[in-house]
Amino acid sequence: MMTAMSVLLGDYPHTRPLKDGTVPVPGVECAYAQASPLYSAFARMVRSLEYDVCEMALATYFQAREAGVPITLLPVAMIGGTHHGSLTRLPDGPRITPRELAGARVGVRSYSQTTGLWVRGVLREDYGVESSDVTWVTTEEPHVAQYREPENVCRSGAAKVADLLRDGEVSAAVLGPKAIGNQGAGLVPVLPDAQEAALAWIDRHGTVPVNHVVVVRDEVLAAAPQAVAALYEALAASIAATADQRDASPAGRAVSAGWSDPFVASVRIAARYAQEQQVVREPIDLDRIVKDVPFLDA
Known part of the structure; x- marks a missing residue:
């Protein structure tokens, strides 16, 4: 008997073999949903459990877990990368150093956006700027x-984060990778030598920041663990089959499946940053999260 499963995953080279059937999911009939922008599905998942399996921003997962939303993390890094270049300013505006952001206003799509979480972690770790030192101006809840x-x-009532910067409402703005090339075109990094600093962060921590993971509804995991395992294994196979399509950049290295040391390290660091920034209020028990997946060993 086939198990029907609704699945929301982004469109990437590493999901294409799964979605087009090149990599089959034995015993599972997957209905692949679409969402544009992708992150619009995250709220529907955590508020109404719209999908059986769903890609999700890591910070959203942390908050959902703390709120008691019945979902379980599957150890898949769908996208990731460094974010030292995500903190931007106007090229012809006043130069501002990272430490001068203390007492300033900084725009970000949502305070719980995962890119913002990583940027604030860098500001605290490398420049001594606490998240509480900055007024974070958001465009979304x-x-x-x-x-x-x-x-x-x-x-703010602004439609886009870059508008906050161009309208003079903020001194700097946090933009995700896609936004950098779109609404953020022409903006420049606030952090000095952002690319070199990002590579130094990776060397220091032995991992690349993870942005999106995958979650499954607890009810589905309890009722059909073999089907969930089959989907996970197929996704892992799809990631492995497309390894030659990813380069050695941080974004290319971030994509993975399994409780690898780099993946665990990235989630652990993000969990610490989340509590430091009050993205969550309680410590995140990563050991418990690992044990919640019955068909995988850490």
């Missing part, structure tokens, strides 16, 4: 409805 933002977070 969090995906997790139960989450309450810190007092130093405020909402």
